[in-house]
Amino acid sequence: MRFIDEYRSPDILRGLLDRIGDIPRPMTLMEVCGTHTMAISRSGLRPLLAPAVDLLSGPGCPVCVTSERDMGKAVAIAGIPGVVLATFGDMMRVPGAGGTLLEAASRGAAVKVVYSPLDALALAEREKDRKVVFLGVGFETTAPSVAASLLRARERGVENFYVLSLHKLVPPALRALVEMEGFGVEGFILPGHVSSIIGAGAYSFLADEYGIPGVVAGFEPADILQAIYALLGSREGKPSVDVAYSRAVKAGGNPRAIDILYRVFEPADAEWRGLSFMPASGLGIREEFREHDAGAWEVEVPEPEEDGKCRCGDILCGLIKPPQCPMFAAVCTPDNPLGPCMVSSEGTCASYYLYDARGGRGSWLRG
Amino acid sequence: MSELLEEMVFPLLGRAGLLEAEDAAAFSAPGGRMALTTDSFVVRPLFFPGGDIGKLAVCGTVNDLAMRGARPLYLTVGLILEEGLPFPVLERVLRSAGRWCEEAGVAVVAGDTKVVERGSADGLYINTSGVGVIPEGNEVSVTGASPGDVLLVNGFIGDHEAAVLGQRDGFDLQVSVSSDCAPLYGLVEVIQAAGRVHAMRDATRGGLAAVLKEIASASGTAIELVEESLPLREEVRAVCEMLGLDPLLMANEGKLVAAVPEEDAGGVLRAMSGHPLGGEAAVIGKVTAGRKGEVSLITPLGSHRLVRMPSGEQFPRIC
Numbered sequence: 001m002r003f004i005d006e007y008r009s010p011d012i013l014r015g016l017l018d019r020i021g022d023i024p025r026p027m028t029l030m031e032v033c034g035t036h037t038m039a040i041s042r043s044g045l046r047p048l049l050a051p052a053v054d055l056l057s058g059p060g061c062p063v064c065v066t067s068e069r070d071m072g073k074a075v076a077i078a079g080i081p082g083v084v085l086a087t088f089g090d091m092m093r094v095p096g097a098g099g100t101l102l103e104a105a106s107r108g109a110a111v112k113v114v115y116s117p118l119d120a121l122a123l124a125e126r127e128k129d130r131k132v133v134f135l136g137v138g139f140e141t142t143a144p145s146v147a148a149s150l151l152r153a154r155e156r157g158v159e160n161f162y163v164l165s166l167h168k169l170v171p172p173a174l175r176a177l178v179e180m181e182g183f184g185v186e187g188f189i190l191p192g193h194v195s196s197i198i199g200a201g202a203y204s205f206l207a208d209e210y211g212i213p214g215v216v217a218g219f220e221p222a223d224i225l226q227a228i229y230a231l232l233g234s235r236e237g238k239p240s241v242d243v244a245y246s247r248a249v250k251a252g253g254n255p256r257a258i259d260i261l262y263r264v265f266e267p268a269d270a271e272w273r274g275l276s277f278m279p280a281s282g283l284g285i286r287e288e289f290r291e292h293d294a295g296a297w298e299v300e301v302p303e304p305e306e307d308g309k310c311r312c313g314d315i316l317c318g319l320i321k322p323p324q325c326p327m328f329a330a331v332c333t334p335d336n337p338l339g340p341c342m343v344s345s346e347g348t349c350a351s352y353y354l355y356d357a358r359g360g361r362g363s364w365l366r367g
Numbered sequence: 368m369s370e371l372l373e374e375m376v377f378p379l380l381g382r383a384g385l386l387e388a389e390d391a392a393a394f395s396a397p398g399g400r401m402a403l404t405t406d407s408f409v410v411r412p413l414f415f416p417g418g419d420i421g422k423l424a425v426c427g428t429v430n431d432l433a434m435r436g437a438r439p440l441y442l443t444v445g446l447i448l449e450e451g452l453p454f455p456v457l458e459r460v461l462r463s464a465g466r467w468c469e470e471a472g473v474a475v476v477a478g479d480t481k482v483v484e485r486g487s488a489d490g491l492y493i494n495t496s497g498v499g500v501i502p503e504g505n506e507v508s509v510t511g512a513s514p515g516d517v518l519l520v521n522g523f524i525g526d527h528e529a530a531v532l533g534q535r536d537g538f539d540l541q542v543s544v545s546s547d548c549a550p551l552y553g554l555v556e557v558i559q560a561a562g563r564v565h566a567m568r569d570a571t572r573g574g575l576a577a578v579l580k581e582i583a584s585a586s587g588t589a590i591e592l593v594e595e596s597l598p599l600r601e602e603v604r605a606v607c608e609m610l611g612l613d614p615l616l617m618a619n620e621g622k623l624v625a626a627v628p629e630e631d632a633g634g635v636l637r638a639m640s641g642h643p644l645g646g647e648a649a650v651i652g653k654v655t656a657g658r659k660g661e662v663s664l665i666t667p668l669g670s671h672r673l674v675r676m677p678s679g680e681q682f683p684r685i686c
Contacts, residue, residue: 001601001604001605001608004608008667010667010668013667013668014668017668035611038611041672042672043666043668043672044666044668044670044671044672045668045670047670047671048668048670221668333678334675334678335678345611353675354673354675355672355673356672356673
């Protein structure tokens with residue numbers, strides 16, 4: 001398959017791995033994006049990079065960073081008679097205050113899995129007597145398409161289409177991370193999809209203000225290794241933020257998508273799992289679209305239980321790796337997930353569990 | 368109801384044992400060991416490229432018999448119809464089931480039809496049970512794989528799921544791939560004539576991953592797959608890449624995995640390749656004496672990656 005096979009060529013990958021393996025001192029890097037985490041595990045790169053590169057996973061899984069309270073709100077909205085909650089499938093099993101959407105559906109709530117916000121809009125146009133609420137989860141990558149669906153709803157006068165916006169922004173989360181005490185990451189593998197929208201310039205503060213280099217990477221094994229190699233080389237000289245995914249990412253991003261996004265949304269405070277409330281780290285719906293904003297609905301959300309067992313929050317901040325959580329694989333599995341990191345197809349725990357872990361605690365490939 | 372049976376069910380499915388409208392079918396059984404299985408079929412949409420629920424209900428059950436080495440003989444068919452199901456839809460499904468019974472060499476000897484209220488079923492559900500006879504020495508069990516065995520599959524994986532996905536509501540995928548749904552006993556006969564089979568399973572729901580985990584667990588062995596050797600159609604690969612699905616977890620309806628001793632593998636592969644349902648047959652890995660029940664995959668870079676028992680349905684990723 002063109003544009004895929006070239007980036008998986010074993011010869012190219014071996015060449016890059018050899019060069020990475022030659023570095024004099026090991027380096028700790030963070031892959032910010034959940035799709036990178038999954039790609040790394042799936043292609044079996046993690047053990048091949050050891051011991052030269054220690055990879056920590058970051059907060060770049062939109063499903064995982066959704067807070068229990070926000071999830072509880074989604075579940076509560078799904079339970080309102082006459083409402084259909086339309087969601088990406090990934091969200092169905094995410095535990096929150098008041099259970100999961102899957103459980104809500106089994107209690108009779110109308111929850112429908114869609115593949116795009118436009119599908120949810122089409123549903124609203126078909127079912128005029130019901131309120132269709134799209135659960136807007138995602139980063140800058142997903143938000144423009146949700147914004148486009150709201151613009152279209154307005155254009156066509158679809159009054160029964162709503163969005164519960166739980167969208168989040170990547171740069172504020174990275175700033176919060178690097179400001180955390182004891183944060184030891186020496187370089188970032190930056191998200192490719194998000195950067196195709198916001199451009200690499202959005203991360204320059206990492207290098208300019210904190211002296212930590214970053215490289216925007218694509219999602220094929222060669223893309224990831226190339227970014228890692230560039231980060232290893234950046235130890236000498238002035239730290240910078242570079243693009244190793246120029247076939248998709250421009251310095252200025254995608255102005256048209258950004259324009260659509262900010263016509264509908266504006267920065268808003270948001271609660272992140274693991275990082276708590278952060279000012280201007282999410283996207284709220286602008287006043288002009290208030291009549292489509294399900295976030296403004298008054299619903300009763302149970303207070304999230306803090307039993308402290310699930311350590312998704314620490315995993316999302318790169319403080320621990322999944323095998324260091326006592327629940328991982330012993331109690332918490334994809335069939336019985338305690339937290340979203342084990343549920344999402346981009347979740348760090350899921351990717352370790354599915355591809356890397358060899359079973360039996362204490363015998364993991366790398367702890 | 369009797370009108371439905373007389374005018375549609377009997378003519379389309381045959382009335383071998385049903386002829387006398389007795390409470391139970393009576394039939395003669397050959398000597399030796401028999402195999403018996405049952406399965407219920409719910410699929411949306413009811414019709415998809417390369418098949419429909421009727422064909423699926425026949426093939427699914429005869430294939431389960433075939434995987435024990437049994438030659439399928441008789442089927443029962445139970446229909447649960449949602450009130451208001453259009454007759455032409457039912458007719459098309461039954462015609463297809465009848466055709467594939469003939470193809471698979473089985474006779475429908477008993478059946479049942481129930482109609483449930485609108486909203487209580489998704490159009491049409493089918494249950495089929497099947498009886499088969501195992502020729503002397505041909506019995507196969509999932510527990511029989513042993514270290515050193517070679518694993519073979521009879522062709523491209525994932526076609527069925529890709530074909531069904533392409534037809535689902537809200538999925539405007541331009542896929543031209545057809546389901547691989549097919550009765551497999553003919554292929555099994557050819558395989559068993561060519562060599563010994565230690566273990567065999569058809570890779571339906573949960574895909575190759577589920578079947579290999581079952582074989583490894585049941586026979587107390589480990590399995591090593593070679594990623595590059597997995598037969599995968601370019602188009603199915605593209606669907607998987609696009610939606611973030613794992614080809615190993617994609618459902619099939621006409622693929623089997625066989626564990627055969629190394630010395631027989633060449634002959635079995637040739638036999639498979641010569642059969643219409645095995646044109647793309649391939650060796651995909653081997654059975655080892657590693658950690659019991661563990662299935663791993665060797666990537667093109669030579670690193671090992673785990674293969675887990677699939678959990679629930681695969682959902683396409685967000686971005």
